[in-house]
Amino acid sequence: MAIRWSVFVCMILLSWLLLIFITSATAATTSPYVRRPARGPVSLGRLFGPTAVEDVQQVHASLAGPNHMRVSWISVNTGIPSIVEYGTASGSYDSVATGDSTSYTFVFYTSGQIHNVVIGPLKDNTVYYYRCGGVSLEFRLRTPPPLGPHVPVKFTVVGDLGQTGWTTSTLDHIQQSEYDVLLFAGDLSYADYYEPLWDSFGRMVEPLASRRPWMVTEGNHEIEEIPFFIAPFRSYNARWLMPYAESGSTSNLFYSFEVGSAHVLMLGSYTSYVLGSPQYEWLQDDLAKVDRSKTPWLIAVLHAPWYSSNWAHRGDGAAMMAAMEPLLKEARVDIVIAGHVHAYERTTRVFLGMIDPCGIHHITIGDGGNREGLARSFRSPQPAWSVFREASFGHGNLNILNATHAFWCWHRNEDEEPVLADHIYFTTLSAPSNECSCASETLGKTSSTIEIGDAATLSEM
Numbered sequence: 001m002a003i004r005w006s007v008f009v010c011m012i013l014l015s016w017l018l019l020i021f022i023t024s025a026t027a028a029t030t031s032p033y034v035r036r037p038a039r040g041p042v043s044l045g046r047l048f049g050p051t052a053v054e055d056v057q058q059v060h061a062s063l064a065g066p067n068h069m070r071v072s073w074i075s076v077n078t079g080i081p082s083i084v085e086y087g088t089a090s091g092s093y094d095s096v097a098t099g100d101s102t103s104y105t106f107v108f109y110t111s112g113q114i115h116n117v118v119i120g121p122l123k124d125n126t127v128y129y130y131r132c133g134g135v136s137l138e139f140r141l142r143t144p145p146p147l148g149p150h151v152p153v154k155f156t157v158v159g160d161l162g163q164t165g166w167t168t169s170t171l172d173h174i175q176q177s178e179y180d181v182l183l184f185a186g187d188l189s190y191a192d193y194y195e196p197l198w199d200s201f202g203r204m205v206e207p208l209a210s211r212r213p214w215m216v217t218e219g220n221h222e223i224e225e226i227p228f229f230i231a232p233f234r235s236y237n238a239r240w241l242m243p244y245a246e247s248g249s250t251s252n253l254f255y256s257f258e259v260g261s262a263h264v265l266m267l268g269s270y271t272s273y274v275l276g277s278p279q280y281e282w283l284q285d286d287l288a289k290v291d292r293s294k295t296p297w298l299i300a301v302l303h304a305p306w307y308s309s310n311w312a313h314r315g316d317g318a319a320m321m322a323a324m325e326p327l328l329k330e331a332r333v334d335i336v337i338a339g340h341v342h343a344y345e346r347t348t349r350v351f352l353g354m355i356d357p358c359g360i361h362h363i364t365i366g367d368g369g370n371r372e373g374l375a376r377s378f379r380s381p382q383p384a385w386s387v388f389r390e391a392s393f394g395h396g397n398l399n400i401l402n403a404t405h406a407f408w409c410w411h412r413n414e415d416e417e418p419v420l421a422d423h424i425y426f427t428t429l430s431a432p433s434n435e436c437s438c439a440s441e442t443l444g445k446t447s448s449t450i451e452i453g454d455a456a457t458l459s460e461m
């Protein structure tokens with residue numbers, strides 16, 4: 001009996017190896033991994049706490065121009081001043097900055113007092129200790145590395161987070177990765193008109209978002225519009241103020257920032273993007289200011305993907321893609337990161353639907369853990385531009401190593417089982433060795449995706 005059993009196990013293993021062999025022998029991979037279902041919502045807690053310490057909550061930080069950060073938080077008590085005391089030693093705050101506060105109403109809901117305070121100038125790569133409103137517990141955050149063409153910088157990338165058991169799993173994994181800046185491709189709280197969920201989301205992410213800058217762009221779940229009554233993005237804009245003014249934008253829905261060797265465009269999928277729109281004009285101006293000798297990496301983040309071979313949300317990004325893809329290609333954007341589709345997918349360099357050595361790598365990472373569950377159904381056959389795709393919850397790390405190379409790794413949340421995840425070295429189109437003389441170079445030379453094994457087993461999660 002024992003022998004028959006081991007023969008059976010061997011056959012299973014052999015067919016598994018054969019499957020791995022077949023999937024890794026071709027450039028395109030549809031991972032065979034089968035995911036478990038969505039997890040339920042986590043405890044949402046009280047809306048507001050009663051004590052002075054708890055009166056400061058939902059603390060989060062964001063970049064606010066060179067050497068400055070914005071600290072945002074919410075208090076119930078309108079008497080709490082918009083001040084942040086900070087310094088490089090715990091308990092001793094030698095600087096204080098003053099900001100302002102606002103609140104909003106949403107049908108029968110009135111938000112707490114939302115405070116925004118810009119602190120700085122700050123030293124690069126330094127841990128600061130800070131206290132909000134003169135009453136909060138001490139928080140600490142680390143500033144990002146300095147600007148410079150060779151400076152390494154580590155991004156963590158998420159989308160469609162929501163607030164379920166899978167969300168907390170994603171946050172646990174993010175916490176273990178040493179990152180400088182978090183990029184959020186939209187769909188944050190899934191409050192969907194029930195405003196207290198914005199507050200519970202703020203409290204849920206505070207342990208991470210108060211320690212590192214979280215840079216977000218909006219998804220469809222942020223719209224929350226009631227025609228003629230409540231304008232789109234009322235809650236999102238009030239709670240997640242991003243450095244749009246600092247980057248010459250007229251709207252919190254699109255902006256850019258620079259960190260290390262990267263210029264990052266945070267674009268809006270749900271505000272006009274057509275030729276002549278404020279977003280398009282701003283993007284043109286912003287791209288004209290990019291100096292690749294200072295920031296060799298050019299990355300864009302948006303919500304509705306332009307390249308996705310999933311059946312979910314098919315075509316949702318098509319109009320924006322038609323309007324903006326040539327502009328981004330012309331600017332030699334390296335990577336476009338999107339959310340929206342609740343699965344993971346990575347493309348080779350692609351433009352106008354065709355593999356193109358001067359095109360853009362697209363990553364869809366709408367698999368943060370929201371309550372809607374996963375989008376498991378991919379189109380068949382896998383399009384030539386699609387390199388790796390899988391419906392699992394997870395997050396990504398984009399580690400820019402130097403002026404030419406970046407290491408991208410997608411982490412699946414599952415750590416109780418053997419893990420098959422995706423990783424790759426990206427090279428930037430700004431690199432001298434990658435001058436993108438499209439006519440003469442072969443695909444293999446310029447696109448590193450072909451050379452790297454995609455179905456690598458990662459021992460460390």
Ligand SMILES: *[C@@H]1O[C@H](CO)[C@@H](O)[C@H](O)[C@H]1NC(C)=O
Nearest residue numbers: 150401402403404405406425
């Ligand atoms: C950049 O990093 C890559 C990958 O680690 C390495 O192969 C390359 O030599 C580095 N380039 C420079 C100029 O250090």
